[in-house]
Amino acid sequence: MSEHLNNPLCQLTIKNKIAYVALNRPQKLNALNMSMFYAIKKVIRRIKKDRSLRVVILHANGDDFCSGLDIKSVMQRPVNAFKLLWKWWPGNANLAQIVSVGWRQLKVPVVVCVHGRCWGGGLQIALGADFIYCTADASFSIMESRWGLIPDMGGTVSLREKVKLDNAMALAMTADEFSAQQALEFGIVSKICGDPVKEASFFAEQLKQKSPDALASIKKLYHKAWHKNDGSILAAETWLQWKIFLGNNRKIAVKKQLGKTDEDYR
Amino acid sequence: MSEHLNNPLCQLTIKNKIAYVALNRPQKLNALNMSMFYAIKKVIRRIKKDRSLRVVILHANGDDFCSGLDIKSVMQRPVNAFKLLWKWWPGNANLAQIVSVGWRQLKVPVVVCVHGRCWGGGLQIALGADFIYCTADASFSIMESRWGLIPDMGGTVSLREKVKLDNAMALAMTADEFSAQQALEFGIVSKICGDPVKEASFFAEQLKQKSPDALASIKKLYHKAWHKNDGSILAAETWLQWKIFLGNNRKIAVKKQLGKTDEDYR
Amino acid sequence: MSEHLNNPLCQLTIKNKIAYVALNRPQKLNALNMSMFYAIKKVIRRIKKDRSLRVVILHANGDDFCSGLDIKSVMQRPVNAFKLLWKWWPGNANLAQIVSVGWRQLKVPVVVCVHGRCWGGGLQIALGADFIYCTADASFSIMESRWGLIPDMGGTVSLREKVKLDNAMALAMTADEFSAQQALEFGIVSKICGDPVKEASFFAEQLKQKSPDALASIKKLYHKAWHKNDGSILAAETWLQWKIFLGNNRKIAVKKQLGKTDEDYR
Structure with a gap:
């Protein structure tokens, strides 16, 4: 441990x-x-x-x-x-x-x-x-x-x-x-x-209750957002969200939120 | 109405x-x-x-x-x-x-x-x-x-x-x-x-008492200013001000400020 | 005076x-x-x-x-x-x-x-x-x-x-x-x-107790930093520091800090 x-x-x-x-x-x-x-x-x-x-x-x-x-x-x-x-x-x-x-x-x-x-x-x-x-x-x-x-x-x-x-x-x-x-x-x-x-x-x-994909993407998005133009932010938001959609951790997060699993994120 | x-x-x-x-x-x-x-x-x-x-x-x-x-x-x-x-x-x-x-x-x-x-x-x-x-x-x-x-x-x-x-x-x-x-x-x-x-x-x-040209330009200037370099701001300030000078609403604003008109902005 | x-x-x-x-x-x-x-x-x-x-x-x-x-x-x-x-x-x-x-x-x-x-x-x-x-x-x-x-x-x-x-x-x-x-x-x-x-x-x-080179570089660095991307800041920090290292005022600042001189900066 x-x-x-x-x-x-x-x-x-x-x-x-x-x-x-x-x-x-x-x-x-x-x-x-x-x-x-x-x-x-x-x-x-x-x-x-x-x-x-x-x-x-x-x-x-x-x-x-x-x-x-x-x-x-x-x-x-x-x-x-x-x-x-x-x-x-x-x-x-x-x-x-x-x-x-x-x-x-x-x-x-x-x-x-x-x-x-x-x-x-x-x-x-x-x-x-x-x-x-x-x-x-x-x-x-x-x-x-x-x-x-x-x-x-x-x-x-x-x-x-x-x-x-x-x-x-x-x-x-x-x-x-x-x-x-x-x-x-x-x-x-x-x-x-x-x-x-x-x-x-x-x-x-x-x-730790939250999806590591979401946390990593928020960190990346916000580091970018505070210094880039509007278009870059709109692009990054959508691109990062697509990647999250394709991963498994989002599904685990939904189940966790609904109290349906104790599974760990990957 | x-x-x-x-x-x-x-x-x-x-x-x-x-x-x-x-x-x-x-x-x-x-x-x-x-x-x-x-x-x-x-x-x-x-x-x-x-x-x-x-x-x-x-x-x-x-x-x-x-x-x-x-x-x-x-x-x-x-x-x-x-x-x-x-x-x-x-x-x-x-x-x-x-x-x-x-x-x-x-x-x-x-x-x-x-x-x-x-x-x-x-x-x-x-x-x-x-x-x-x-x-x-x-x-x-x-x-x-x-x-x-x-x-x-x-x-x-x-x-x-x-x-x-x-x-x-x-x-x-x-x-x-x-x-x-x-x-x-x-x-x-x-x-x-x-x-x-x-x-x-x-x-x-x-x-509504203010010129809509001024309000629109302030919104545009500040949205730009908070994320662009100094030169872009100096350029935008002057460019937007010239456009305001060429419009009619500035003149109406001056008259309103001096209490000389109740005219609406265009 | x-x-x-x-x-x-x-x-x-x-x-x-x-x-x-x-x-x-x-x-x-x-x-x-x-x-x-x-x-x-x-x-x-x-x-x-x-x-x-x-x-x-x-x-x-x-x-x-x-x-x-x-x-x-x-x-x-x-x-x-x-x-x-x-x-x-x-x-x-x-x-x-x-x-x-x-x-x-x-x-x-x-x-x-x-x-x-x-x-x-x-x-x-x-x-x-x-x-x-x-x-x-x-x-x-x-x-x-x-x-x-x-x-x-x-x-x-x-x-x-x-x-x-x-x-x-x-x-x-x-x-x-x-x-x-x-x-x-x-x-x-x-x-x-x-x-x-x-x-x-x-x-x-x-x-005035501080090196004018340091003050000028801080002003320059921060004016840049508040509006540029991370890489530009990392570059500016190092570039400005090198220039300070090559100047005399840094040495005077060290002596002043250690109480070893009343010399003026140049």
Whole structure:
């Protein structure tokens, strides 16, 4: 029922078709060194291949979600900047970006559970999830400008779908810390809760009642819809619906809804 | 002064240049059967041709706005799925979509007045309007995923202009019911009021004081602006303004504003 | 330390690398005549050339920010409409638009400080800034439809990044006046404060601690991100970050952050 992928820095536990992913470098506030980038990328790839998984819950061990880049560790070797930023094609995600947009590219819904510090690269990773749940004492920051940099880990892709431009610009330019309550008001956070992982698990169970085809298509449709023209949306709606009609999961969903089956989706 | 188009399922009443459209299948909670799809499409086409109309107010008879697709009725004949989804060109609206985006394509402002249940296809239709007014006891749901489907009736086109992505995704994935107050907070609803049709009529009278050329151009400009690049907006602003300058209604508007005429717009 | 550009209608004062721009036609509520359009355009061009400037604060002398177009003055000569609307290329900004989007095209952050009336063309100008601060008694209106026109001064470019479509459409169609509090709730205004210019100066000092390369790149990235597809954002993030890496200001920012220098950015 439960399976572990024991990378020490990013742990994957699978339980009842839910993938629990834990950032695990608590003694360093889960700051991102090179090994952690690779570990997260590997876990995302592992989840992508496993078609039995239905929801991902990303959280962190220790007192903080992630305090950002472990600059000392990463900058020990200048070649690391190249490793993080290198890409074969401009529109692709490089190593720094894949740990954020990688969650977005999964077909299943991803909930991230934030507590403590969620700064810089940590916030970029969280933004890659579909839903951000956090504790009331969580602390956020788009911190890159403190080091003369811009946020370049892909989080902007999602920020624009939730936050109005002037607020986003002020946060990125000042690099100010902001609270869970402010994050909720800005639109970054979906929900503040006492125990985000518990709440996310509850939400995941609810989502598991629904056809994975429908969930994947909604995620795909909405990611497209928020940035494309009207015609593209009308086309995508119909195309995705046809594909759902041809699959089996729709029929199972109907039977489930009518209370006629306990069958699992495929 | 008042004119009726007596389709039994979708009634059109024209009064003082305002088109009142009523969904009328109250014994079935205004659920959508095939005849109703055709009736709504026909009314939209009728309104599009009538250049004397200035505002559309869409509402429903009975206890509910519309409880969604009448699945039993529609699925009696499998060919109906084809009739709803068929389109000649991917970016076109099919029958299922035209009952929503059809309102959007009208040159005049459209206000929808919701009360009671506004679920599934009902919500998709409402989303096609420019403004959603509702009673405090209205109930909403993006219900399609209960049947293993995605919302595919064009409502997503408008949802993206009002709701942040995580909220929209949660609503579509869970198919949860939500209240008028929640709909207001999510951004779906423009206003909660005791008597939406009365409020909409008041708003319509206010809009009728303005030049129909200006209203049509604002609707067109803003629909474009929310999804296009900066250059397209600058071009559209100037192009539409030139066309207004060449028309007569601008001059009438100036005279009206200065209290020098009671003349009607053309 | 302080320098003046003494155009009587649009005054530029430079102080500690901050450009203070004041609309100055107080006896006419700062209404826009042709000379004022040219004066604002000239100041924007002047600021664009001065690479030592770090932040712009736009405000107005007298009791109001700007009551809109001085229609009587502008319409004395019909050729003025041509001068305002003429452009060489559809996607370019004409004279009417450059006084709004011109602020947007500057590399430095622009804060506008609004008090009193901010109507029609005045609001369009304010929308061109990155941040709108206003007093609690400020009054706003998208006023163009009162004269049978559409808002065509480029403000729509920014409106779409902050306001949901139904609210924007209602404001533009009715031309209703709305309060500072409503403007905040609609998302138009970033902050209501007792003394906007003082608050903006404080904010500017905060921004001056950051690398101008980072601020310019954040402004550019976010303007692009809010309207482009995912791939364009991933490309822009990486491209802009590389350019920052090759500059000197990043190194100065790191030293500043570590408390190792008081050196100015270049």
